[in-house]
Amino acid sequence: MGRRWRLLFTFSALLFFSWGFSLSTTHAQGGKKVIQLTGVVAAGDSLLGIPGASVYVPKAGRGTTTNEYGFFSLPVLAGDSVVISSLGFAKQSIIIPANFEKQSYSVIIEMLEDPTVLAEIKVFPYATFREFTQAVMAIKLPSQDVDQQTAMSSQILAQMYKNTPMDGNANHQNYMNLQNQQMLRRGGYNPGATNPLLNPVAWYQVIQAIKRGDFKKKE
Structure with missing residues (x-):
């Protein structure tokens, strides 16, 4: 009022x-x-x-x-x-x-109120589209990311992997693997040995021995 x-x-x-x-x-x-x-x-x-x-x-x-x-x-x-x-x-x-x-x-x-929405106006710092295009083409992008990618070669990554100490999770996983190998050795299985049943050379030798009759019972 x-x-x-x-x-x-x-x-x-x-x-x-x-x-x-x-x-x-x-x-x-x-x-x-x-x-x-x-x-x-x-x-x-x-x-x-x-x-x-x-x-x-x-x-x-x-x-x-x-x-x-x-x-x-x-x-x-x-x-x-x-x-x-x-x-x-x-x-x-x-x-x-x-x-x-x-x-x-x-x-x-x-x-009286008018709910008419005004048209969008985009303001650019260039008078013409050609000037805008020339300005974009003249921009020199930094090459820092490209240099970093080329510097990270496979040899460098492998060396970093070898020199990086294991964390808690990696140590625990390594310990569990050693425990499993010890349990397998106690059961008569050597994890590091090659399975002769999967060796094609061994199978060849067995077949040749059968052909020669090496497994026949000698009287």
């Missing part, structure tokens, strides 16, 4: 100022009368002023913006078309009557 009363008080003060403001009888643009346009730009019927709204006359190329309370004051000519715009609201326009006789004209502009 305090903001609304302050807004109404300021608007009343502007109206009083506009009525008390004495314009000369100077005429412009073919004898049209100069009129002081004052008013407030509000969001709908809430009477809450919209700061920074644009109020301008397109034909004359002049205008102003509203203050923090949504108020504005702009000299116009009789018959001018005034456009009011603000981001997030639909544009509105008013026409000053051509036969308006007073020296001031006061209005309250109720803006």
Whole structure:
């Protein structure tokens, strides 16, 4: 409520100022009368002023913006078309009557919200696409990663593997492997020995011995 009363008080003060403001009888643009346009730009019927709204006359190329309370004051000519715009609201326009006789004209502009989404704008530091392409082609990428990859040869990695001490997990795995080998040896199986049943040379020798009759019972 305090903001609304302050807004109404300021608007009343502007109206009083506009009525008390004495314009000369100077005429412009073919004898049209100069009129002081004052008013407030509000969001709908809430009477809450919209700061920074644009109020301008397109034909004359002049205008102003509203203050923090949504108020504005702009000299116009009789018959001018005034456009009011603000981001997030639909544009509105008013026409000053051509036969308006007073020296001031006061209005309250109720803006309606406009949910229109603005088109995306991409800002590049280059004026043309060709300049952008040339700048990209001129970039020298660092060769540090490539040098590191070439330096890590298989010989270096193998040497690093040999020199790297085992951690706790590796030591535990090595200990368990040794324990398994000892248990297998106790059971008569040598993990390091070659299985003769899988040796093709041994099978060849057995077959030749059978052909020669080495396994026949001698009388």
